[in-house]
Amino acid sequence: MSIVILYGTESGNAEMVAGDLADAMPDREVTVEDMSVFEPEELEEGTFYLFVCSTHGDGELPSGALPFWEELDAIRPALDGFRYGMFGMGDSTYSDTYSQGSEHIDRLMTELGAQRVGEYGRHDASSRQTASDAALAWLPGLLAALEAAGIDA
Numbered sequence: 001m002s003i004v005i006l007y008g009t010e011s012g013n014a015e016m017v018a019g020d021l022a023d024a025m026p027d028r029e030v031t032v033e034d035m036s037v038f039e040p041e042e043l044e045e046g047t048f049y050l051f052v053c054s055t056h057g058d059g060e061l062p063s064g065a066l067p068f069w070e071e072l073d074a075i076r077p078a079l080d081g082f083r084y085g086m087f088g089m090g091d092s093t094y095s096d097t098y099s100q101g102s103e104h105i106d107r108l109m110t111e112l113g114a115q116r117v118g119e120y121g122r123h124d125a126s127s128r129q130t131a132s133d134a135a136l137a138w139l140p141g142l143l144a145a146l147e148a149a150g151i152d153a
């Protein structure tokens with residue numbers, strides 16, 4: 001099973017994290033796609049989708065993730081059998097809306113029948129860790145969860 005990393009960004013952090021995650025999996029079939037151009041119609045059941053998405057505005061999606069979310073919500077395909085991972089990015093100084101951008105996608109994917117695998121990854125821009133370091137520290141747990149779920153990616 002191949003892995004497609006779908007990133008949604010406003011100012012480039014999520015794109016950088018997506019690239020670093022891909023680089024950390026050289027032995028796997030991984031591609032990186034921008035949610036501003038990737039169409040929900042392209043989703044395939046035989047692929048594992050790894051979302052990397054920041055938060056903007058007031059707990060909203062970054063502009064780069066909006067086209068994907070809006071189209072997915074418009075066409076609402078049945079995603080039973082689809083599995084995905086989630087790495088959300090935000091800043092805890094926004095205490096009421098911390099990391100909620102990615103949660104819009106998570107909620108919709110779940111509503112449509114897809115199943116999240118592994119722990120929900122997070123990066124807090126107010127922490128001492130860089131977003132890439134947080135994502136790379138989280139990745140082994142995700143890969144272990146894939147293996148435990150029998151997903152050969």
Ligand SMILES: Cc1cc2nc3c(=O)[nH]c(=O)nc-3n(C[C@H](O)[C@H](O)[C@H](O)COP(=O)(O)O)c2cc1C
Pocket residue numbers: 008009010011012013014015054055056057058059060062089090091092094097098099100125131
């Ligand atoms: C104008 C603005 C609004 C933001 N709003 C939120 C927010 O509501 N909640 C949150 O957790 N983070 C918020 N953030 C923090 C970003 O999600 C964080 O800096 C992230 O790393 C940006 O990633 P990106 O460059 O991929 O968009 C905001 C950042 C900016 C600049």
